[in-house]
Amino acid sequence: MSILFARVAVENTAYHFDRTFDYLVPEALLEQAKPGCRALVPFGAGNSQRLAMILEISPEKKTQNEMKQVVAVLDEAPLLTSEAISLVYWLKDRCFCTLFEAVKLLLPAGINVRLKTEYTLVQGKAQEMETFSVEERTVLQYLAGCSRPVEREKLLKATGLPVDSTAPEKLFKRGFLQKTGAAVRQIKDAAQKMVRLTDEEPLSKLTPKQRAVCRILQEAGSASLKEVCYFAGVTPAVVNTLVTKGVACYYETEIYRNPYDQVQNPVVQQELLLSDEQQSAYQHLLAQYRSGMGGVSLLFGVTGSGKTSVFMRLIDEVLADGKQTIVMVPEISLTPQSLARFHQRYGRRVAVFHSGLSLSERLDEWKRVRRGEVSIAVGTRSAVFAPFDHLGLVVMDEEQEHTYKSESSPRYHARDVAKFRCAYHKALLVLASATPSIESYYFAQVGRYTFNRLPSRYGGARLPQVRFVDMNRELEAGNESIYSRALLAELEKNIKIHKQSIILLNRRGYNTFVSCKSCGNVVTCPNCSISLTYHAANQRLMCHYCGYSVPFSTECPTCHADKVHYAGFGTQRAEQQLLELLPEARVLRLDTDVAMTRFAYEEKLQSFARGEYDVIVGTQMVAKGLDFENVTLVGVLSADQALYGDDFRSYERAFDLLTQVAGRAGRGQYAGEAIIQTFTPENSVLALAARQDYPAFYEGEIAVRKGMLYPPFADLCVVGFVGIHEEKVARASEAFLQMLRSLAQAEYPQEPMRVLNPSPALIGKVSNKYRYKLIVKCRNSRSFRQMISRLLIAFAKDRTYRDVTAFADINPDRIL
Template sequence: SFYEKEKYRNPYKSIYSETERNEIELTTQQSNAYHTFLSAMENGGGTGLLYGVTGSGKTQVYLKLIDKAIDNGKDVIVLVPEISLTSQAIDIFHKRYGNKVAVFHSGLSLGERNDEYKRADRGEVKIVIGTRSAVFAPLHNISLIIMDEEQEHTYKSERTPRYHTKDVANFRCKYNKALFLMTSATPSLESYSNAVNGKYILCEMNERYGDAQLPEVITVDMKAEMKNGNHSPISAKLKELLQITLDNNKQAILLINRRGYNTFIACNDCGHVITCPNCSISLTYHSYNNRLTCHYCGYTKRLDHKCPECSSDNVRYSGYGTQRIEDELSALFPEARVLRMDADTTSAKFSHDKMFSQFSNHEYDILVGTQMVAKGLDFPDVTLVGVVNADNSLYDENYNSSERSFDLITQVVGRSGRRDEQGKAVIQTINPFNETIEFAARQDYKGFFENEIMLRVALTYPPYCDIISVSFVGENENTVAMCSKTFLDILKEVN
C-alpha cells in the first residue's frame, strides 16, 4: 500500500547532538540581571536592556532565561543582526536544546525556510533563532524575545515591507505579555538613554566573566609610521605583535572594513577619479578577477590601466581593502595561514559556518575580514586584534558616524583575550587623539555616551528628535528632481 509521509528539509539536522543541558553558574552581577529579568518575564513582561562589557557573559544570562521559559512550556525568539553571527549561536543552541530549535535567515533555500516555518507553526520547536525576519516566526506562546547586538542597523529593513525589527518585537511582546530583552556591549544611544530614563528595565555587567580581563589596547599613529619610512598598511608594532602571536601558537583577528584590493583609483595627469556611471562613487579594484566594481549597484568593468578621461596610463591606486591586507600578511609572514572573510568569500551557502569552524579548529592563524568578524564571536585562542584603519567610518557624513565607529572598534577589540590570558589590541589611525578612538581604546561606553549625548542635545539629533527619510525614484532624473522639489515646497508650506 502507498502512504504519504512529510519529510522536512532541515539544513542543520546533521549537526544535532546529544542535548547538553548543563546547569549555568552565574556570577553575582549575572545573577542580579537574571533575577531582575525573570521577574519581569513571569509578571506581565516588559522591555529590558542588558548592557555588559565584551566577555561579561550576557549569553549565559539569557540562556538561563530561555531554560526557564522552556521549562514553563513557553516559546522564545532569539534575534541576531546578520547571518555570520548565526553559526556560533546555532552551535550553542543545538547542543543545549537539540531539535527544539528552528533557524530563519536568508541563507536558507525557500524550501528549507518554508519547512522551518511549518515546524514553528505546528509547535514542534520551542526556540526560533535567526536574523530580522525571524521576528515574524509563527510561535503561538511567546514568553521571551531576545535581540542580541541591538544597536545594529541591519535590524532595519530598507526594502518593502519596510520595518524595524525592534518595533515588531516590542509589539509582539506587549501583545503576548512577554519580555523583550535587548543585549549589547555597545547599545545604541537611543536605547541606553531610554533605559537610563526608566523607559526600559536596565541591568549592567561591568566585569568580564571569570578570570578574563579586558585587553591591553595600543594606539598607533600611522602618520608617524609614514615619517619613519613604513608605507605598509601594517604598522611596525602590529607586525611585532603578530609575530609574537604566531610564535606562541595563538590566533589573531584583523579588521579592515573595506573589501577589495584598492578602494580609490585616480589619474595623476588630469586628476580624474574612476567612478561608477550609475552611482558616481569611486570603483574598487578586485585583484582576484582583475576588475573594478561598484559595491552599491554591482556595476563592473575590466581594469585597463588607462584613464577613461585623458587616456593616460599614469594611474594611481590608493586605499586598501581586505584583499590587499591578505596579500600584505602573506608577504610578511609566509608561514602564517591567513583566512579572509568578506562578501566576496562568503557568498556560498553555509560559508560563514565553514570558515568560523576552520578558524576555531586552528586551521588558520590569522582571520582578516570586514565587520562580520567584529561582533559576537568567541574564539579562545585569539589573543591579538588589529584595527587596520580606524578612520574608515569615523568621518562619514552621517550624524551617528562616531557611534558606529565606537561600536565597531569596541566590539572587535573585545574579541581578544576572552579566557585566562590577557589579550592585546592595536588600533591604527591617523588621528590617535580623536575622542571616539580614545573612548573605544579604554572600552569606556559610559564616557562615550555622556560625551555624545551632549552633542545630540545641542544639535537636536536622535533621541531628541525623529529623522524621516523620503526617497524619490524614477527613470527620468529631471522629473524626479522636480517631484522632490515640489514635495519639499509643500512640506515647507504645511509646516
C-alpha cells in the first residue's frame, strides 16, 4: 500500500509561523483521511495535540522517520469542498490571516470542536511529597480523591491554580499522572439564560451591586441574564454569586431549534408583475446569467423602484435551472422583512444565516444547505459562505453598507468573497442599491461591471418631498428641544390621520457628552479615549467601545464639585422628549439597547407593521431596507452628525444615509415627506440627497477621489499597531515604516505606493490598548501583498516589539 501524507492547516498558529504542515497518514486512517476533514495532529516540540484541517492528500515524498503522524480523523465526511479549500488559500493571501482562521470562517460556529485534556492519578506509584512543588502536591491530593478522569480546566479551577499552570503537565512527564485527549464538539443550545429570585429571603449582607440585581428582579419578576447585567450595570459574576447564595436561580426559556420551522411551502407561486423599467433590467440580467460567463452587474435604482422584484424574478429562473442563490442583506434588522418575502414566495427552500440565530440553529441551517434541502440562503455577510455546490446567482442588497466588511481577522469583504465564488461557479453577482459605493458605480461606468438602472418608483409612487429646517433659526426663536416646530407639527398631524412616522437619530443613549462646569473635565472612559454616554434606561454612564459603566452622578470625579453637566442627545432622550411633547403618541424606540433578546427586531417591526405604534425613533437600523406603506413622514434629527465625519468617505456615508432614510416615506399609495434638521442647510450634499440625485453627487465625489488618489484610483492598505504602552506602539510604527522603506526600495521598486507617516488612531485608546496606524496608497497586487506579508512576519519575529501587535487591512471601510 502506498504511503500518503496529509498537508494540514493547524489551529492557533501565529501568523508569522503559519503555513501548511505535512503529516504521515497511518494505514488505519487511509480511508478516513480526506481533504476537507478535520484531524488531530501532534504539534511543536512537546507534541501536544492540535486541531487541524486536512487541505491536501498526496503521495509521501520525504523519508518516513522525518515526519509525525496524524493521530485521528474527526469527520466521517469532508466538511470543505475543493472550492472551499481554494477559498481558504485565497483568504490567507488577501486578508493576512492564518489558514485555520480562514477555515473557521467557512464552518458554522456550532460545529467547532475543542480539545479536552483529562488527567488521572497513576495508582500504585510511590509519592514522596517533599519532592513536589506546592502546586504539584495540590494537584496530586485533589486527584487522589477522584474516581474518574478530571478535565484540565476543572482541575485547575478546583485547586485554585492559574489557567496557565504547568503542574499537571510536569506530573504527567514524570509518570505520576495519565493524560488523555479528545475532541469535543461545541454546540450551544438555542435556549436563553433567564434569572429570577428564589423564595429564599435575600441575605442582609449583600453588596450594593447584588442589591441592585435583586431590585430589578423584584420589579420585573424575571429577565434575561444580558438584560439584568445591562440594567444593573454588573457583570455575570455578580449574578452567579447570587445564584450560589441561593437568592436567585437560573432557568432557560423554550428551546427553538429552528425559528422558521412554521414556514410552509406556497401552494401557488404568485406571478411578479414588472414595470417596463424592471422588465428591461431583468432581461439584461437574465441574458448575462444565461451567457454562462458570470460577471458582476450593478442594479442601480431609486428607493422604492422595485429592485427586489427584479432579482426575485431572476432567482425564479436560476432555481428552474437547478442552481442555487445567495441573497445578502447588510444588517439583522433588514432580515425579517426580506425573509418574509422570500418565505412567502419560496417557503422551506430558504435557509437563514445571521448572528441573531443560536449556534444550534446556524449549524442546522448549514446542514440543510449541505444536504441539498434548500436552494436559497438569505442572511448577513456570513451567508456568502453558504456551502452550495451549484451556485448560479449571488445578490448583495444595499451593497455599499460597511457591515459587509469584517473588522476583525480575517478582515474580508463579502463582496470580494462573492466575486471569488461567482468566478469559480461562473455565476452572476448582482450588486443592488439606490446609493452604491463610489467604487462600484465607477466600475459600472468604465465597463468593468454591467449597469442596469431603475430611475422611477414602482407603481406610480412618488419620491418624498424633502424639507430642510435650519436649527440655527429654531434656537433664535427660543426652541431648545430636539424637535423643530415644523417636524413636531407634521408628527402631530400624522398621528391624527392615523399615518406612521420614522425618526432617525444615529446615536443611542440619552446624553452623549458629560462634563464638569467647574473644572471643565470631560467624563471619559478610563479604558478608552472616548467620552461616556448617559443611558437613562439603566441610570448609568456607559462606554460604547469596551462596555465600561458607572452609576449616574452629578459629582465631578476630578474636582468633586456638584456641577456635572449632561449635554448632547441620543435615541433615549429623543424618545422621552417626543412623549413629553406629544403625550398621545405611541412611540417605539429601536436601537441595540432595546433589541437585546432573540428576534427582538422582528417582533418590534411586526408590531409597528400592525399599527401598534405611531412613530419609530431609532438609529440607522431604521434608515434602510424597511418597507411600510403607512409611513408617510420621515424626520432626521441631526444630519450634520453624518456629514462631518472622520475620513474621506464621510460625504458618501451622509448621502447614503439621508437618501435611504428619506426613501422610507411614501413607498405605497400615500404621498411621503421627509424633514431634515441641520445647522448647515447650505451644504450641497443635503440638496443632492433630497433630490436622490446620485449621478450628480458621484460626479463631484469622483473628482475629489481622483485628485486625492483615493479608491477607486488606488487601494488603501492600513497597517495597525496595538499595545499597552503608547510610546512603544509609536516606536513600533516608526520601525515598521523603516522596514517598509528598505524592503520596497531593495526588492519591490516596481510597486507604486505612497506612504503616509504613522499617526495615532482616531480613537487612540480602546480597552487600555493604544493604537497607531500607517496608511499606504497602493495597488492591491499579489506582489504588494507578498511584501506586506513579509513585513508582518519580520516584525513579529523582532523581539524588540514583542508586546506590540501589527495587522494589515486592505481597503477598510473606516480608517483606524
